[in-house]
């Protein structure tokens with residue numbers, strides 16, 4: 001099969017590990033050059049090297065995309081490295097401020113941090129790249145939300161609210177940018193056993209007391225039992241959807257929030 005993204009250039013935020021790394025590698029597999037922005041430079045550099053090993057260009061930048069300055073610096077660096085940005089994948093995300101796992105309830109700082117990183121980074125990065133995309137009459141914005149954005153949660157209400165905001169913001173972007181040839185869609189992963197999820201379910205720290213006695217592995221197995229397809233997702237599952245939405249195969253798809261969850265939300 002031909003590469004879906006030959007000649008394209010992309011930015012992926014929070015791509016130093018987990019889902020973002022999977023997305024960066026899928027975009028590269030499909031032919032795109034990739035700018036990797038992360039607060040962890042060593043991780044970003046290691047993923048950039050993996051992209052180069054696939055024969056694509058890559059840059060790694062240490063940046064906090066939850067600040068306007070960090071987002072603008074990342075977009076500028078990608079423009080300088082590649083000459084254009086066709087694709088923005090807003091993936092960076094957190095579940096709270098440092099130490100959130102130890103708090104019985106989300107604190108003011110936890111609420112502020114999830115809104116800053118999970119929502120405002122999407123706003124800052126999009127606003128930084130939109131003038132360039134408008135000028136070219138071409139662009140694909142993919143926001144990584146969560147099925148949690150369509151369901152409340154007794155454990156992480158602040159996180160779910162931020163993901164609901166991601167979905168709603170994606171719809172606004174699609175309405176604003178459609179006339180300029182720019183698509184905006186959201187991907188809603190179900191559950192992936194990344195470092196983030198291990199943090200949520202860290203043994204002994206889980207706030208859902210009905211499951212406090214279970215180990216991570218037992219919690220993951222229980223979660224998989226709820227999934228019709230019987231498995232958690234992989235970063236590559238999410239990367240494949242991101243590559244499709246960023247490609248011209250999806251040129252008539254915009255304003256959508258697409259579950260990649262093995263059917264988990266319907267169960």
Ligand SMILES: NC(=O)c1ccc[n+]([C@@H]2O[C@H](COP(=O)([O-])OP(=O)(O)OC[C@H]3O[C@@H](n4cnc5c(N)ncnc54)[C@H](O)[C@@H]3O)[C@@H](O)[C@H]2O)c1
Nearest residue numbers: 014016018019038039064065092093146189191192194196
């Ligand atoms: N893991 C899951 O089950 C799951 C499910 C649904 C949605 N998601 C979403 O997928 C995305 C990735 O999650 P993950 O599981 O790979 O998490 P992760 O914690 O493994 O990776 C997140 C990455 O983002 C980076 N990052 C955090 N804050 C940043 C900032 N301010 N600026 C730049 N980089 C920053 C981290 O350094 C890290 O490399 C998140 O938006 C998350 O909400 C995850």
